[in-house]
Amino acid sequence: MNYQNNNNKRRVARKQLISLATLATLFVGAMPAVFAATLDDVKQRGVLRCGVNVGLVGFASANSLGQYSGLDVDLCKAVASAIFNDPEAIEYKPVTATTRFDALLAGEFDMLSRNTTWTLSRNVAFGDFVGVNFYDGQGFMVPKRSGIRSALELDNKPVCVSRNTTTELNAVDFFKVSNMRWRPIYFEDDAVLKLAYDEGECVAMTTDRSGLAAQRTTLKEPEAHLVLPEVISKEPLGPMVPAGDSAWSNVVRWSLNCMINAEEMGVNSTNVGKAVNSSLPAVQRLVGVEGNSGELMGLPNTWCANIIRNVGNYGESYTRNVGPDTPIGLERGVNGLWTNGGLMYAPPIR
Numbered sequence: 496m497n498y499q500n501n502n503n504k505r506r507v508a509r510k511q512l513i514s515l516a517t518l519a520t521l522f523v524g525a526m527p528a529v530f531a532a533t534l535d536d537v538k539q540r541g542v543l544r545c546g547v548n549v550g551l552v553g554f555a556s557a558n559s560l561g562q563y564s565g566l567d568v569d570l571c572k573a574v575a576s577a578i579f580n581d582p583e584a585i586e587y588k589p590v591t592a593t594t595r596f597d598a599l600l601a602g603e604f605d606m607l608s609r610n611t612t613w614t615l616s617r618n619v620a621f622g623d624f625v626g627v628n629f630y631d632g633q634g635f636m637v638p639k640r641s642g643i644r645s646a647l648e649l650d651n652k653p654v655c656v657s658r659n660t661t662t663e664l665n666a667v668d669f670f671k672v673s674n675m676r677w678r679p680i681y682f683e684d685d686a687v688l689k690l691a692y693d694e695g696e697c698v699a700m701t702t703d704r705s706g707l708a709a710q711r712t713t714l715k716e717p718e719a720h721l722v723l724p725e726v727i728s729k730e731p732l733g734p735m736v737p738a739g740d741s742a743w744s745n746v747v748r749w750s751l752n753c754m755i756n757a758e759e760m761g762v763n764s765t766n767v768g769k770a771v772n773s774s775l776p777a778v779q780r781l782v783g784v785e786g787n788s789g790e791l792m793g794l795p796n797t798w799c800a801n802i803i804r805n806v807g808n809y810g811e812s813y814t815r816n817v818g819p820d821t822p823i824g825l826e827r828g829v830n831g832l833w834t835n836g837g838l839m840y841a842p843p844i845r
């Protein structure tokens with residue numbers, strides 16, 4: 496009897512423990528969705544904190560006055576415009592390839608906009624990806640005088656590569672499937688890597704092809720270097736936000752979508768003032784004279800018009816920062832609009 500009683504008590508106690516544990520799990524599991532209110536925090540703070548590259552010309556770099564510009568920076572400016580109608584209401588937080596994810600997890604910034612490749616494991620472990628602002632692929636750069644004209648000539652040649660990147664992982668795959676010996680020289684700091692490459696310590700350097708084009712402009716003699724034709728991976732680069740805050744991820748996601756849709760509709764920083772008089776319903780919704788897209792996201796209804804006026808549409812940002820007329824000189828290619836055969840396709844604002 497006693498034994499029976501004790502057993503029953505134990506069973507009840509165990510049940511209670513289990514339900515407490517279940518409750519705790521549910522509670523903790525639901526926490527980000529319930530408690531994370533990044534948009535409110537940003538509004539209250541009055542500035543957006545944006546994680547960016549420590550210096551990658553065309554994507555994110557600061558001038559001598561500490562003013563940041565670049566394609567990734569424009570996304571920070573777009574979000575600040577959507578919330579505050581002020582592209583300068585931003586505190587930039589420079590992060591390296593190695594520090595970016597820990598900084599995101601630690602809540603050091605509200606969004607990461609830093610040539611970061613969307614992969615499954617990063618998505619699961621570090622935060623939410625909300626779109627792609629540059630479709631890229633990994634390549635190799637060599638000094639022209641090396642005579643190397645294909646990545647398949649890099650067997651057992653020292654290659655400079657950044658740590659904690661998709662770059663180092665893809666290279667392992669590429670050398671394996673090409674039956675070549677992979678001889679990496681790893682760097683944590685990209686400035687040091689570039690210097691080492693420029694000094695001839697490696698026969699090649701490898702990273703995203705946009706990164707190579709950007710880095711090339713800062714070498715002693717840019718013309719003396721060549722980006723090899725092989726593209727060895729997919730590198731969809733895009734902004735990340737802390738996991739589990741869908742109200743916030745929507746703000747960042749739709750800020751990018753606003754820029755892409757604006758380009759598709761021919762609305763730019765110059766004509767956005769006139770777009771409010773457009774007879775086209777989609778344009779009216781884009782600039783907020785129709786519909787309540789802003790209200791739905793906790794933003795002014797002119798959120799997208801403000802982005803376009805302050806930052807421009809995606810095409811303007813591309814042309815200004817990395818396009819053929821900049822030193823980086825990247826053709827639109829796959830980053831063209833879908834209507835031109837590219838991959839830039841934004842869901843509709845409605």
Ligand SMILES: N[C@@H](CCC(=O)N[C@@H](CS)C(=O)NCC(=O)O)C(=O)O
Pocket residue numbers: 548549550551590591592593610611612657659660661662683684685686702703706707730732
């Ligand atoms: N897209 C790749 C590579 C990104 C990356 O960090 N690339 C290097 C070379 S362009 C870089 O930006 N280094 C600068 C730094 O780490 O400060 C990734 O997400 O892992």
